[in-house]
Amino acid sequence: MALKRTNVYADDSDLALIKEAAARLGLSEAEIIREGIHRIALAHRVWDEPFVSDEETFDLGGPVGADEIRRAVTEGHEARERRNRGHAA
Known part of the structure; x- marks a missing residue:
């Protein structure tokens, strides 16, 4: 995956939480931020077609x-x- 640099502004309290999580999980702060960006991007994704049609059941x-x-x-x-x-x- 090719990464692109960008700048964002964040609250001090959010950055402290990121730092804490990174230390606890043994990850870099950048990795925590990338994961957050990825999750929110997926959460707001709009699909061209519905995942399940009205006729389908599970x-x-x-x-x-x-x-x-x-x-x-x-x-x-x-x-x-x-x-x-x-x-x-």
């Missing part, structure tokens, strides 16, 4: 109950917290 294997949803959300949150603390998921 088989999730039957009804999904509240307990299954709660467990999946809890497990996902715990895995993210472990990654954020620098531990393997």
Whole structure:
């Protein structure tokens, strides 16, 4: 991937958070900033065609109950917290 240099202005508090995250994760501050730019660019991307048409459905294997949803959300949150603390998921 070819990188291009650009300048941005950021709040001191945001830069402190970036510095902290970079140290915790063992990454450069630039890598944290690049990841943030990439994520926000993807979040605002407009697709030419819908991902799923109105006629398409997904088989999730039957009804999904509240307990299954709660467990999946809890497990996902715990895995993210472990990654954020620098531990393997």
